[in-house]
Amino acid sequence: MMSRALRGLVALGLILIGLLSASATVVAWQDPAAETSRKNQQTKVEAGTADLVRTFPIPSRNGGAVAYAMPLKNMTIDGKLDDWPADAERLPIKNLLNYPARYGLNGLDKVELSDNPNLSASFLAGYSKESGVIYLAIIVRDDKHIVDFESPFKTDSVEIFIDGKRSDIKIPAPEDPWEEHIDASQMPVLQYVGVAGNGAAYANKEGTNYTLKYGKIANTKTRMAYQTTGDLTVYEWAIQAFDQYPDSPTVLKPGKRIGLDIAVVDNDGGDSPSAWMCWGPLPNYFKGFNSSNLGDLILGEAP
Ligand SMILES: [Ca+2]
């Protein structure tokens, strides 16, 4: 039997717990950023593949980019989209970097970035828990297809930035040249690069057509294939994310958040600098060294 005093204490405890939970709930719902993010996510899901992808009540960072990856099976990495669900949500890549030291605007400041012949890009996202890879199909419309294997600044390409832990870590930039002073295992964000042509992407020493910057692509399950038809190029990727490269691959499961950005680089020949356009927040530093400067990819689950 509980004494009257003890019963009183238990009742008081329950009331306090109730008040604390109620006040926590109120605080959460009064946070304008969380509320805006919640509304955005609801809108996104209503407009997208609501049957395949469930919403998770997780606010984005910086009020920024959020994408949902749907579970996919039997994917073939061949640059063709026939294995993707017809209603897969297609998200625009249209944040144009203005950084004259390295990249130019290439006339893109005068056009509608989501739909123009010079450069417009979008992507689809999925994943396989069993295979341990994230699928991305990046669809690029570009009027002049240029490939170059000597300089990253003279070629069309796609760059993927991925942080399996979705951390918020910024590291100092190493001395130049970076290749000789840093290894992918020291970076909070991995950078994969693909070029739609035959050669060593960004002149990587392994000589592969897609590459892991500052690391070895052979230490990963990552693959990429592309198809070019007219002015459209599809870069289809199966990407391995890491908690710690190369020994700890990220375990993929519904609800998991991954730091992600996708950049499309457009060189159109001549002396004009390339344009650099991303999906996530514009860079405030090299994205490979700053994991708080990415969008969020949230792994969904099948209904
Ligand atoms: Ca395919």
Ligand SMILES: [Ca+2]
């Ligand atoms: Ca172009």
Ligand SMILES: [Ca+2]
């Ligand atoms: Ca181009």
